[in-house]
Amino acid sequence: MLQFKLVLLGDSSVGKSSIVHRFVKDSFDEFRESTIGAAFLSQTIKIEDKTNHNETVVKFEIWDTAGQERYKSLAPMYYRNANAALVVYDVTQQDSLAKAQGWVTELKTKVGEDDLVICLVGNKLDLCEGETTPKAVDSKQAQEYAQEQGLLFHEVSAKTGEGVKEMFQSIGEKLYES
Ligand code: GTP
Ligand code: MG
Numbered sequence: 387m388l389q390f391k392l393v394l395l396g397d398s399s400v401g402k403s404s405i406v407h408r409f410v411k412d413s414f415d416e417f418r419e420s421t422i423g424a425a426f427l428s429q430t431i432k433i434e435d436k437t438n439h440n441e442t443v444v445k446f447e448i449w450d451t452a453g454q455e456r457y458k459s460l461a462p463m464y465y466r467n468a469n470a471a472l473v474v475y476d477v478t479q480q481d482s483l484a485k486a487q488g489w490v491t492e493l494k495t496k497v498g499e500d501d502l503v504i505c506l507v508g509n510k511l512d513l514c515e516g517e518t519t520p521k522a523v524d525s526k527q528a529q530e531y532a533q534e535q536g537l538l539f540h541e542v543s544a545k546t547g548e549g550v551k552e553m554f555q556s557i558g559e560k561l562y563e564s
Contacts, residue, residue: 389446471502477541490535
């Protein structure tokens, strides 16, 4: 079994805890409380090696950090030694992408690009699915930024679960390959 340490970063209320709960417990709470300090959860996935048809179990040890400004100074404790970082923004909040970009810059200067898989995550995709709420963050713009910076990019909904498993699977595969 392989183990990888994952950290979630991003502005308060973008849905970091909701993404983790969807992935670990397959549940969603409309009234989730803001995280204090950080929370720890773990989950395993299976990776199939296409060359020899072997399955490997990968365990993610997940640190869900608190996005509120007053906890910002704690973040380095959690991203230090991380194998992957999920930098989350809310697709309905343009500001939250700028915050996410700030985290990407911090990670690249403090951790170094070679040691960390970074995934940019646009959450709350469900809110833009009707024609009611326009998407504040253009997918193409976010994707181009991710490409320039060499990041993985996923759009998900913690509420419906859309894209969540696939995202963790692709992070697991990327870590497994490296
Ligand atoms: P902090 O712990 O303060 O950093 O916030 P967080 O990023 O962990 O956000 P959290 O998961 O607590 O979610 C904030 C609010 O957004 C909650 O009321 C959630 O129910 C809601 N929310 C989270 N994900 C989604 C989603 O995919 N769609 C919708 N519609 N609401 C969501
Ligand atoms: Mg939280």
